[in-house]
Amino acid sequence: MTGADSPGRPDRGGSADSPGDYAADVAGEQREYAVAGRPDVRIHVRDLGLACCAVEFAAAIGRGLLVPAEPDSPGSAAVLVVSGTVTDALAPQVLAAWEALPEPKAAVSFGACSNSGGPYWDSYSVTKGVDRVIPVTTYVPGCPPRPEALVDALVSLVVPA
Amino acid sequence: MSDVVPQARGAIALDAAACTSCMLCVKECPDWCIHIESHNEEVSEPGARRPRSVAVLDSFTIDWGLCMYCGICVEVCPFDALQWVSTHDYAAAEADGLRHGIARLEEFGPSDQR
Numbered sequence: 001m002t003g004a005d006s007p008g009r010p011d012r013g014g015s016a017d018s019p020g021d022y023a024a025d026v027a028g029e030q031r032e033y034a035v036a037g038r039p040d041v042r043i044h045v046r047d048l049g050l051a052c053c054a055v056e057f058a059a060a061i062g063r064g065l066l067v068p069a070e071p072d073s074p075g076s077a078a079v080l081v082v083s084g085t086v087t088d089a090l091a092p093q094v095l096a097a098w099e100a101l102p103e104p105k106a107a108v109s110f111g112a113c114s115n116s117g118g119p120y121w122d123s124y125s126v127t128k129g130v131d132r133v134i135p136v137t138t139y140v141p142g143c144p145p146r147p148e149a150l151v152d153a154l155v156s157l158v159v160p161a
Numbered sequence: 162m163s164d165v166v167p168q169a170r171g172a173i174a175l176d177a178a179a180c181t182s183c184m185l186c187v188k189e190c191p192d193w194c195i196h197i198e199s200h201n202e203e204v205s206e207p208g209a210r211r212p213r214s215v216a217v218l219d220s221f222t223i224d225w226g227l228c229m230y231c232g233i234c235v236e237v238c239p240f241d242a243l244q245w246v247s248t249h250d251y252a253a254a255e256a257d258g259l260r261h262g263i264a265r266l267e268e269f270g271p272s273d274q275r
Contacts, residue, residue: 115256116226119192129226131256140252141172141225141259148165153252 033066034076035151041158042076043106044069048097051084053111053144060147078105079154082134083144085113085120086127098134106137106157110150115139167273170230171249174270175221177263179242182216186234186243194227195234196220223266225251226259244272 032044045066047057060066069076078101086094098107109130112118120126130136140153165171182199198219203212235243246269253259 112225112227112229115259116224118227119229121192121227129256136256138252138254139226139256139259141228142249143229143231146165146169146171146249149171149249149252152250156252 032069032078033061034069035154036064036067038155041155043079043154043158044076045079045081045154046097046101048080048082048094049084050082050086050090050094051113053083053113053142056142056144056147057081057083057110057150060150063147065147065151077158078102079108079157080105080134081108081110081150081154082114082130082136083110085118086130086133087125088127089125091127091133094130094133107134108150108153108157109136109139110142110153111140111145112143115141118143165247165249167247168245169247169249170232170245171247172225172245172251172269173223173228173232173235173266174244174246174272175223175263175266176242176244176270177218177221177267179240180218180221181240181242182218183239185237185239189233189237191231191233192227192229194224194229196222196224218263221263221266222260224260226256244270245274246270246272247274 032046034043034045035041047054049057080098080101082094107130109115113120113126114130117123117126117128121128127133138153138157140149142149182197184197187195187197199216200219201214202217204215205212232245235245248269
């Protein structure tokens, strides 16, 4: 998706040659985001989108609630948002993504699947909550949670409600 | 809390006074995320041949960590004890913090939806 093709959406730097945006994340080029209009919330957010909840993370970007983070912003904490179903086969990758983040860091479990396994709580292959793999700071409920719930949870990491 | 559209399915509020512990929501929940405990009490009324047995709600818990927000419980409740609300800002620091009992579920109400 490019800015020119989608009127009303913020231009996020993609072009016809490089799809950019969210597709780049999926392709492995990890992008970092910050909460729009909250310079006091100094976090760099990464999405580990494993299933449909990742669409809501993308919606937060598409609606301008999350904006690309400034590359040079010292003192910012890294936040990993795990959105989607974690399977036992994928758990080592989740752990690797967490360990690759620089300190200080926090993990947000976004949605029922990563909170507890969600609808797949009785599945043989689904991890019953990403907190069995990495330490979780905040659990955001929803199936999926709304983009606003993500932003509220991110803000409350820094500014307790 | 950020503003959301009013019809947002953010949470399900409980009206404990309307709940008869019939367990329909518990049985229909695809996730088994609702847990009810109740006991029966006998109510004697003057002139009645024998006392009536009335279910009394002891606990009503929804585990939002499991809930998939399908709304089947809201649909099946014969007494409208469950209603959608748009509240979404109840992220928890512990997984257990997403298990809400009667008091917390009643705080969500009354419903802001029709």
